[in-house]
Amino acid sequence: EAKEQGKGQFVFYEDSLKEDIDENMTLSNDLYSAIDNNQFELVYQPQVDATTQEINGFEALIRWHHPERGLLAPAKFIPLAERTGLIIPIGEWVIRTAMAQQKKWQEQTGKRLRMAVNLSTKQLKMADFVNVIEYALLEFDGDPASFELEITESIFMEDTTLMLNQLKQIKDMGMAIAIDDFGTEYSSLSYLKKLPMDRIKIPKTFVDGIGHNEKDEAIIVSTIVLGLKLGCRTIAEGVETEKQLLFLKQHGCEEIQGYYFYQPMQAQKIEHELFNYYKRSNGLICLPAHKI
Ligand code: C2E
Ligand code: MG
Ligand code: MG
Ligand code: MG
Numbered sequence: 598e599a600k601e602q603g604k605g606q607f608v609f610y611e612d613s614l615k616e617d618i619d620e621n622m623t624l625s626n627d628l629y630s631a632i633d634n635n636q637f638e639l640v641y642q643p644q645v646d647a648t649t650q651e652i653n654g655f656e657a658l659i660r661w662h663h664p665e666r667g668l669l670a671p672a673k674f675i676p677l678a679e680r681t682g683l684i685i686p687i688g689e690w691v692i693r694t695a696m697a698q699q700k701k702w703q704e705q706t707g708k709r710l711r712m713a714v715n716l717s718t719k720q721l722k723m724a725d726f727v728n729v730i731e732y733a734l735l736e737f738d739g740d741p742a743s744f745e746l747e748i749t750e751s752i753f754m755e756d757t758t759l760m761l762n763q764l765k766q767i768k769d770m771g772m773a774i775a776i777d778d779f780g781t782e783y784s785s786l787s788y789l790k791k792l793p794m795d796r797i798k799i800p801k802t803f804v805d806g807i808g809h810n811e812k813d814e815a816i817i818v819s820t821i822v823l824g825l826k827l828g829c830r831t832i833a834e835g836v837e838t839e840k841q842l843l844f845l846k847q848h849g850c851e852e853i854q855g856y857y858f859y860q861p862m863q864a865q866k867i868e869h870e871l872f873n874y875y876k877r878s879n880g881l882i883c884l885p886a887h888k889i
Contacts, residue, residue, distance in 0.1 A: 625681050627663065628674060632690050636662045639694050640861035643871075644711065644832060645853045647846045652871070654711025654743070656854060657695040658861045659687070679719055688720040689729050696739045698864055703740065705872060713745040713775060718752045721760040730767055741771035745796065749777050753788040764792055775832075779820060789827060797824045799850065801835025807844045818848050825849065 631637055641655040661669040678684040691714050699712035720726055734741055746767065752760050764774055773795035781800050799820055806813025817833070824831040833845045836855030845853065862870075 621677060624674065625677055625683070628661075628678060628681065628683050628687075631661060631663075632686060634664075636664070637687070637690060637694075638662060638863070639691065639698065640863055641698070641867055642854055642861040643859045643867075644713070645858045647842070647850055647853050650858070652710070653852060654713065654745075655699075655867075656713045656715075656747070656861075657691060657698070658715070659691055675717070679717055682719070684717045684719050685723060688717060691715075692729060693733050693737070696733050696737045696744065699744065700737050700739060702867075702872075703743075705868070709740065709743050711743045711745060713747050715747045715777065718749075718755065718760070721748070721752060721763055722755075724759065727763050727766045730770065730772070734770070742773075745773040745775050747775045747777040747798070750779070750782040750788065753785075753791075754782075757788075757791070761792055768793070778834075780816060786823075794827065794829050796830045796832060798854075799831060799833040799845075801855075804833050804835050804837075804841055804845075804855070807841045808838075814844070817845070817850075821845075821849050 638660045639657045640660055641657055643652045644654045644656060645651065646653055659671050659675070661674055663669050675684070678687050695712050695714045699710065702710050720729075723729075733739060746764075748764070768774060774792065775796035775798055776794050777798045778800040779797045781802060797820060799817055803813045803817050803820075807817070821831050823829075830852065831850045832852035832854055833841075833850050834854050836842055836845065836853045836857045838857060841855075842853060842857055
């Protein structure tokens, strides 16, 4: 009987594996045509000055409106896009869309609002990545000094010569580089000497521990000091409570990104609610954001 059960489990396992593969194949077919079918959207999460609560900029985050599956978060398709190479055209779409949006918002508000986009290692490994950036800047008359690329430490786990080279060229154009999810992917800090970073993003996993985990708190405080000493700015991600905000502010973290202030929002919502609020308040840029 045990044998039969074992056999049954094996068959079950095989079936679910097959389903996974089928599902991934369908999904990658869908992914292939998603740009042409206009199924991607960027949502934008404000990055807020910890002290004044002024919005300094936004991080662009991709969403996929799948015709059958509905709204898909990046965790559901970015890994697949990376495996299939589709991240290259998708990543280019992200850069161009975010830059066009930023240009429009800078004109609408008269403020030099920053825009940050996430990069995959695969994109930086393409020899012509710098051209993608250059063309986008030309096409949209972009503002490189307020455009930022978020990379993760995982790029330093691979052969970095080409990637570092491209990052340096991008920095020479005036763009900023942020390290996303700092301290979660790669433990050696020596990479910090190889590329001058402009911003360190403190991940939600550490922020979650504020108030009840001394180790998380120690890591955060050290990261803020490290950033200061390296001449980088620091921003904390996934800030959800006032307690977290106060701790971060008290220890010198400069910017905050998280649900405590704003969730990622559709462009239209930002224009209608945020920018109109600014107008009503005579262009005041500080606002009790979470109380809108
Ligand atoms: P990330 O770059 O670290 O982005 C932060 C994630 O945390 C976002 O999830 C954001 O919605 C979420 N978040 C922000 N504040 C809070 C908070 O207070 N509470 C909670 N629970 N979550 C918060 P999202 O949009 O699902 O993106 C997940 C990841 O997918 C991103 O992490 C990034 O690594 C990747 N990603 C997103 N857009 C792109 C893209 O255009 N290209 C690439 N290559 N990756 C992307
Ligand atoms: Mg990011
Ligand atoms: Mg992050
Ligand atoms: Mg990330």
